[in-house]
Amino acid sequence: METRELRYFVAVAEELHFGRAAERLGMAQPPLSRAIAQLERRLGATLLERSSRAVVLTEAGSVLLDEGRAALDAIDAADRRTRRASRAAEGGAGVVLVSKAGAAQEILAKLLDAYAAEPDAVAVEVVLSGVGEQERLLRDGRADVALLHQPFDSTVGFDFEALRTENQVLVLPSGHPLSTRTRLSMAEAADIPGLPLPRWKTCDGSYPDGPGPEVHDHTQLLQLVALGRTAVVLPESARAQLRDGLAVVPVIDAPQVTTVIAWPPHSRSRAVAGLVRVASRL
Amino acid sequence: METRELRYFVAVAEELHFGRAAERLGMAQPPLSRAIAQLERRLGATLLERSSRAVVLTEAGSVLLDEGRAALDAIDAADRRTRRASRAAEGGAGVVLVSKAGAAQEILAKLLDAYAAEPDAVAVEVVLSGVGEQERLLRDGRADVALLHQPFDSTVGFDFEALRTENQVLVLPSGHPLSTRTRLSMAEAADIPGLPLPRWKTCDGSYPDGPGPEVHDHTQLLQLVALGRTAVVLPESARAQLRDGLAVVPVIDAPQVTTVIAWPPHSRSRAVAGLVRVASRL
DNA sequence: CCCGTCGATACCGCACGGGTATCGACCCAG
């Protein structure tokens, strides 16, 4: 099975429309139809049921969509990491570390400082991504190592090491009646009149329904809290970056948050190993 | 990057010899040289340093070898699982479960029985593999779900659920002086005069050095114990399959063994989900 | 010093991927 065929199939399976898929791929529709038919012949499997009105995935087709996306990610990763390794030999960044924008700031700073002091350190490029995008970057090779937060981020499919565990606090506008409390429960935090909890992007890229604002990163989030539009439960290390106008109250029964450093399981990169070694000694 | 180019590169990187790689690929040497040169041009990276006497991998080349193997496994997996899903629609086996030959026998039997009683059960093909081969089968799609034993088998890169944890016992020929003991330490078990511990295949496919026999599966292993050639520390559930001529002694300080059911992290197969659900309820 | 080894280059032919034109099935409007 060739990469090109896989890309064609994934495009058709996502669009469920040969014409639009061909347009997205920058080619004409007939060769695309032919390529899919040939792929089906070679696999000995019907991937799509077509009528002139609708195209639907068969069971085998939906398996190939899942597995094919994973395979294409692996190929993109091979491509990007090879280019990066080559550029590193000429003085470019040797490794890319991704972290949620606004989260784990002190750990990140300490890690970069400590790693830079290592004898075999290479240049580290830092990417600050939106919430939930890190897994994808790690999978398709745009990043080599990530700082994640359990239980919010999924570590499934990666190798990881825990760095720190902490409790959570409610962040709300200072002056709000609840800001004088010394502690709160999750139930109280989730149901504050006039301050609905924000909605994060879910893993499929959409936002759940609800009254709260849609948020993408921590900076945006804290601004919304200061404006009195929302309140949010965050790890207590968020205290370090609180601006004026914000107050925090410990939430007793919130799940503990563990910051972990994660990497692709087959990684044999010395740079990644060095970062992990330094991180676990912080 | 095309699958074909990746296969070519991996062959050359493994052989470190264009002629032999071409032979292995069933093609002539010149087009292979050209394909690698073109891959290097497209990536903008030198993958191999060639002289007329030797071919060696560059740093970028060794990254591409690692990442490329993972990507080729993912593509093979997509191919095999799609074919399987298609055959399942025509009454074939819908899911392949792999377990070490001779290990976890009662759990395996109970799992298969309980799953077959489920309303949405599909046919399960059972593959009994050699020690350490399961990860590979799961990665390249020859299997969909596996029974593994921590800490011996690596669960890195897979999602898994623990099924049972047990202590370990020393299995040795009945009549051996130590067989009358009620308990032993690891230190004692590892150093029995005349009964060296066996050597398992390591993850790179070779055997470690040492005096013990090279073993591949449990059946072979128990036979060697009965013949008085070796003694081995195994989970206590191995008692259930002991034949005559074997005795067991608990090993106090051996690490506990956890039997887990593992699957590829992106799996959305209903059959795999069903097996996992049934297994975790056993 | 010449021969053997090994990767690179030169050149050729065909298979295959992609393009355009068109067909056939299907749905809906009138």
Next chain:
DNA sequence: CTGGGTCGATACCCGTGCGGTATCGACGGG
């Protein structure tokens, strides 16, 4: 019921690119 519009499949053509053979050039060893 029929004509137009949509959509995937088919027919046919062309050019690229992959694989083959022949040969070269570099390098080491007997």
